[in-house]
Amino acid sequence: MDGLILGFDLCDAYTQLVCNQGEKSWTLPTVICRKKEEESWMVGEPAYASALAGNGVMVDKLVKLVIKDGTSTIGGIRYGGAQLLVQFLIQVAALAKKEYNTDEIKQIVFSVPRIDTRLLACLTSCGDYLGMSGKDIHVISHTEGFMYYVLSQKREVWNNQVGMFDLSGEGLCYYEMKVQRGLRQTTVMAEKERLEEGFSLDILNSAAGRKMGDRILCSCGSRMLQKKLFSSIFLMGKGFEERDWAEGFMKLVCNRRRVYVETELFAKGAAYRAVDLLREKSAYPYVCICEGRLDSSVSMRVLYKDQDNQLMLANAGVSWYEAAKEVELILDGQDYLEFIITPPDQRKKKTVKMALEGFPKREEKTLRVLLQIGFLDERTMTVTVTDQGFGELFPSTGAVLRQEVML
Amino acid sequence: MSVIVCGQKRAEHPFYLEGLGINIYSCQELCYVVYHHPLMFLDGIMDQNLVNFIRNEFDMGFVAARVEQRIKSGEKQEDILLFFMQECNYYTTAELNKLRQTMMSLKRLTVFEYAKRKADYLVQFKQYGRAIAAYEEILEQRDQRADDQFVSRVLNNLGACYARIFQFRKAMEAYDKAYEKRKDLGTLERMYHLTLLDPGLALKDRYQSTVSGELMERWKKDFEKAGESAKEAEEVKKIKVLFEKDSVRRMEGAEQLVEEWKKEYRRMA
Numbered sequence: 001m002d003g004l005i006l007g008f009d010l011c012d013a014y015t016q017l018v019c020n021q022g023e024k025s026w027t028l029p030t031v032i033c034r035k036k037e038e039e040s041w042m043v044g045e046p047a048y049a050s051a052l053a054g055n056g057v058m059v060d061k062l063v064k065l066v067i068k069d070g071t072s073t074i075g076g077i078r079y080g081g082a083q084l085l086v087q088f089l090i091q092v093a094a095l096a097k098k099e100y101n102t103d104e105i106k107q108i109v110f111s112v113p114r115i116d117t118r119l120l121a122c123l124t125s126c127g128d129y130l131g132m133s134g135k136d137i138h139v140i141s142h143t144e145g146f147m148y149y150v151l152s153q154k155r156e157v158w159n160n161q162v163g164m165f166d167l168s169g170e171g172l173c174y175y176e177m178k179v180q181r182g183l184r185q186t187t188v189m190a191e192k193e194r195l196e197e198g199f200s201l202d203i204l205n206s207a208a209g210r211k212m213g214d215r216i217l218c219s220c221g222s223r224m225l226q227k228k229l230f231s232s233i234f235l236m237g238k239g240f241e242e243r244d245w246a247e248g249f250m251k252l253v254c255n256r257r258r259v260y261v262e263t264e265l266f267a268k269g270a271a272y273r274a275v276d277l278l279r280e281k282s283a284y285p286y287v288c289i290c291e292g293r294l295d296s297s298v299s300m301r302v303l304y305k306d307q308d309n310q311l312m313l314a315n316a317g318v319s320w321y322e323a324a325k326e327v328e329l330i331l332d333g334q335d336y337l338e339f340i341i342t343p344p345d346q347r348k349k350k351t352v353k354m355a356l357e358g359f360p361k362r363e364e365k366t367l368r369v370l371l372q373i374g375f376l377d378e379r380t381m382t383v384t385v386t387d388q389g390f391g392e393l394f395p396s397t398g399a400v401l402r403q404e405v406m407l
Numbered sequence: 408m409s410v411i412v413c414g415q416k417r418a419e420h421p422f423y424l425e426g427l428g429i430n431i432y433s434c435q436e437l438c439y440v441v442y443h444h445p446l447m448f449l450d451g452i453m454d455q456n457l458v459n460f461i462r463n464e465f466d467m468g469f470v471a472a473r474v475e476q477r478i479k480s481g482e483k484q485e486d487i488l489l490f491f492m493q494e495c496n497y498y499t500t501a502e503l504n505k506l507r508q509t510m511m512s513l514k515r516l517t518v519f520e521y522a523k524r525k526a527d528y529l530v531q532f533k534q535y536g537r538a539i540a541a542y543e544e545i546l547e548q549r550d551q552r553a554d555d556q557f558v559s560r561v562l563n564n565l566g567a568c569y570a571r572i573f574q575f576r577k578a579m580e581a582y583d584k585a586y587e588k589r590k591d592l593g594t595l596e597r598m599y600h601l602t603l604l605d606p607g608l609a610l611k612d613r614y615q616s617t618v619s620g621e622l623m624e625r626w627k628k629d630f631e632k633a634g635e636s637a638k639e640a641e642e643v644k645k646i647k648v649l650f651e652k653d654s655v656r657r658m659e660g661a662e663q664l665v666e667e668w669k670k671e672y673r674r675m676a
Binding site for chain 1: 412413431
């Protein structure tokens with residue numbers, strides 16, 4: 001065994017772990033329990049059991065706890081949300097390590113409902129605890145997990161649009177993916193919509209509730225799927241483990257379409273991504289645009305060998321949290337920087353000017369600045385410009401300008 | 408209006424340009440000084456030392472190899488410099504063509520004018536000691552091609568250099584000789600200012616009849632005005648701030664400042 005390749009679907013209600021592209025998988029509630037008297041941890045069902053028996057203290061909703069920067073006190077010790085989540089992940093990863101009798105993890109990809117900076121920081125920093133390098137840990141959105149899962153299937157499954165309903169304890173979501181084939185590149189776009197009609201899975205315990213659930217799904221189904229050509233429809237989540245309650249909905253979606261039920265889709269999508277990250281050349285040579293990835297490219301006009309050229313600062317389709325870049329520039333006769341933002345629809349291309357207020361006025365070609373860009377989310381770029389000076393001729397004034405640019 | 412990407416590495420160990428008394432850290436800085444002070448580079452800056460620097464510090468191995476080849480084949484300095492600058496992508500072709508023309512016109516100068524211009528550059532970079540040597544060399548080697556007006560200009564600049572390093576007596580001698588060559592009231596004014604800076608000096612009697620009392624009064628006022636505005640200089644403000652600090656910090660700051668002044672003076676002289 002060379003080392004484990006793990007794909008996680010990490011939610012507040014449940015966590016799924018898929019090992020080595022689906023060879024083995026685990027699903028467990030995202031809860032952790034610490035024994036009252038000693039620092040011994042349990043996760044999933046044993047955690048519930050221990051808490052019910054009164055032997056330990058259980059903490060749930062771990063993802064939310066991290067996002068809110070919350071804490072929990074157990075046995076007189078105050079634990080941060082990130083600490084608890086990392087401990088939870090150590091315990092879950094141990095299941096796979098034990099199963100495959102190895103301690104080595106080669107790559108992990110987490111698929112999460114929403115990419116949050118605190119959650120990102122927590123997940124990407126847990127490498128040390130899991131015995132691996134932080135650079136081999138990546139985080140993707142559920143939408144991206146869906147995209148990778150679908151793109152890993154036979155081409156006929158995603159020739160046209162692909163839809164997916166995800167019904168779980170966390171609500172009802174609809175996902176849609178479409179492929180735009182161009183001459184130079186193929187763009188894959190996926191979107192997620194949280195449907196307000198979402199209901200608690202508990203209502204399926206009664207006959208009236210099941211009927212109502214089916215009616216709700218039928219209404220959502222006909223609204224989302226109307227007049228569109230789908231290659232396939234996926235049904236995902238605990239709500240679709242049994243489908244006899246949703247007779248009407250199944251009839252609706254199965255009409256002239258392939259329908260697949262996959263209850264570990266996000267975790268598998270993450271695992272496929274993890275495998276792909278280890279390849280020298282990606283098996284998905286597409287521009288992928290979805291939640292967690294930039295939908296616009298950011299560039300700048302620069303002069304090179306007497307000609308106007310475009311300097312690409314961030315490409316559409318890259319994960320926003322991995323899209324940081326820094327470059328040294330010399331401004332010749334201008335006291336501003338101009339960014340060109342190009343969305344998928346090129347007609348909506350726009351330019352954003354950033355005036356370098358407070359920067360020194362120097363002779364031409366001697367204002368050298370360091371431009372650093374990063375992203376707070378898919379739509380917000382942070383720009384930092386620092387005066388670098390021009391050697392001993394014009395020492396740096398230390399002027400710095402920080403700005404957020406909405407894409 | 409444009410933006411240029413600095414693609415090349417910055418030097419960890421700078422290249423010291425003796426002529427200008429500055430360290431060079433990037434290829435853009437090197438291009439800049441060549442562009443603005445071509446005269447300092449026409450007599451052979453592109454040598455093996457600089458080629459090695461370009462190769463090792465800027466990571467421009469390919470360009471360095473081509474420069475090396477051109478040096479070996481005996482190409483003109485200005486052509487090698489222009490080739491290097493083109494590869495740096497800092498100046499446009501139009502700007503480099505302008506530089507080529509400037510270089511050509513400098514090459515057409517008389518040997519004395521060329522030498523004076525070089526010495527003037529040294530003054531610009533506060534290299535007064537080296538400038539004095541250069542001006543004196545011109546004066547020693549001059550022949551009939553150097554007319555009185557030219558010699559007077561050289562002597563004037565020589566006087567200014569001596570004054571900058573506080574050698575007022577020598578400055579006075581240089582101005583005196585300059586006035587002999589060309590009767591310029593400005594030179595007399597400078598001589599008068601020297602007498603104010605160094606009370607041991609006095610204007611020669613033969614100049615007393617040229618300078619009226621009224622004129623002297625005006626020069627004195629100008630001198631005092633310059634003194635007043637010097638009090639507002641940044642350096643003076645820094646010293647004032649230093650003296651407001653407690654005795655320990657003041658002494659530390661003063662020590663540092665004096666060390667800086669010493670260094671500056673050594674560089675100048």
